[in-house]
Amino acid sequence: MRAVNHTIRNRAKLTGWLFIAGAVLMICLFYFYPMIQALLLSFKTGAGANLHFDGLANYKRLLSDKTFFTAVKNTFLFLIVQVPVMIVFAMMISVLLNDSKLRFKGFFRTAIFLPCVTSLVAYSVVFKYLFGNDGLINLALLNMHILSEPIQWISDPFWAKVTIIIAITWRWTGYNMIFFLSSLQNIDSSIYEAARIDGASGPRQFFSITVPLLKPIILFTSITSTIGTLQLFDEIMNITKGGPGNATLSISQYIYNLSFKYTPDFGYAATVSYSIVIMIIVLAFLQIKLAGDDK
Numbered sequence: 001m002r003a004v005n006h007t008i009r010n011r012a013k014l015t016g017w018l019f020i021a022g023a024v025l026m027i028c029l030f031y032f033y034p035m036i037q038a039l040l041l042s043f044k045t046g047a048g049a050n051l052h053f054d055g056l057a058n059y060k061r062l063l064s065d066k067t068f069f070t071a072v073k074n075t076f077l078f079l080i081v082q083v084p085v086m087i088v089f090a091m092m093i094s095v096l097l098n099d100s101k102l103r104f105k106g107f108f109r110t111a112i113f114l115p116c117v118t119s120l121v122a123y124s125v126v127f128k129y130l131f132g133n134d135g136l137i138n139l140a141l142l143n144m145h146i147l148s149e150p151i152q153w154i155s156d157p158f159w160a161k162v163t164i165i166i167a168i169t170w171r172w173t174g175y176n177m178i179f180f181l182s183s184l185q186n187i188d189s190s191i192y193e194a195a196r197i198d199g200a201s202g203p204r205q206f207f208s209i210t211v212p213l214l215k216p217i218i219l220f221t222s223i224t225s226t227i228g229t230l231q232l233f234d235e236i237m238n239i240t241k242g243g244p245g246n247a248t249l250s251i252s253q254y255i256y257n258l259s260f261k262y263t264p265d266f267g268y269a270a271t272v273s274y275s276i277v278i279m280i281i282v283l284a285f286l287q288i289k290l291a292g293d294d295k
Contacts, residue, residue, distance in 0.1 A: 042270040047263050058271035068272060070246045071254040074161070078250070079229045082165045087221055089173045094180035095210060109181070116175040124238030127167045128154065131239075157247035160240045164248055167235050172228070176221045183217045184210070219291045223284050230276050230283075251276055 042058055044051040062068060096102065097109055115123065130136050131153035138150040153163045187210075195205050211218075233252035236242055242249035242257075251272065258269040 038270045038273060041267055042274055044267040045265075046267065047265065051267055054267075058268045061268060062271055062275065067246065067249070068251075068254060068275075071249045071251045072275075074246075074248055075230060075232060075250050077161065078165060078168065078232060079226060082168050083222065083225045083229060085165075086169050086173050086176060086225060087218065089169065090176035090221065091180050091211075091214065091218070093173070094177045094184055095206065097177070097181060098184040109177075112177055113174040115171045115173075118171070120171075120234035121238055123171060124167065124235050127163065127170075127235075128239045131163045131166075154240055155244050157244055160244060160248050163239060164232075164235055167239060168229070168232070171235075172225065176225065179217050179221055180214060183214055187213055215291065219287060222287055226283050226287070227280050230279055 041051070043053055043055060045054040045057055046052055093112060097105055097112075102108075132138075133150050133152065133155070135153070137153065138147070141147040142150065151159055153159045191209055192205055195209060200208065231252050232250045233256065236248055236250045236253050237256070240248040242253050255269050255272050258265050258272065
């Protein structure tokens with residue numbers, strides 16, 4: 001009897017492995033194999049396909065690459081400014097949309113979420129024309145007599161950064177809002193009723209109840225937004241092309257330039273790519289520690 005049960009259990013395990021074998025194979029083939037190949041490529045130097053193993057030469061070059069550090073500085077500026085603003089907006093909007101007294105909630109939720117399902121290229125091109133020197137934004141501000149002359153949204157280093165931050169915030173706030181909204185709907189309403197009975201005001205309820213209960217979602221959205229910002233490419237490429245000069249150059253665009261715009265240097269591009277991996281690991285670890293999540 002034991003032998004029969006053992007055989008049945010082995011067959012069940014084999015069946016389970018057969019079900020997931022295809023998915024495991026595809027993940028290994030399209031995820032882990034390219035990652036390993038990119039890591040090996042980062043130790044090679046040469047133009048185009050004429051590559052040869054050169055040890056840590058690319059990593060030494062990375063530490064003295066001024067363009068790389070400019071791209072890192074720009075990317076971290078977007079990260080430090082845009083991610084907290086977006087998370088706060090997403091949280092506040094989700095709280096408003098979770099109000100049972102609000103009418104047409106479905107319409108507002110759809111309208112705010114809609115930007116994140118639009119084409120990255122299409123919306124970037126639209127923003128480029130909206131914020132052009134003779135674009136709709138400047139025309140509106142001039143007609144309202146807020147400005148006396150157009151703002152150089154694309155050609156001025158400071159305003160180009162502002163344009164990118166506005167574009168990213170517009171697109172991804174609704175995406176993060178969905179996570180906060182789903183979490184808010186799982187909070188027992190009796191907690192807020194008890195707080196109101198105790199005389200807690202709306203702001204006090206928000207900071208003492210809502211924010212602590214949303215802590216896992218805040219951590220999750222912060223980490224995913226950090227990863228997304230470190231990989232920022234489409235908006236930069238289509239709105240400012242990294243300009244003016246290198247004022248809005250991101251790390252991902254620099255990788256693209258190394259691979260396809262300049263003389264192809266795939267080995268060094270792979271090295272820069274792995275710098276993003278290291279940054280993501282370090283920042284995610286710091287965010288988890290700062291959030292006090294010991295799990």
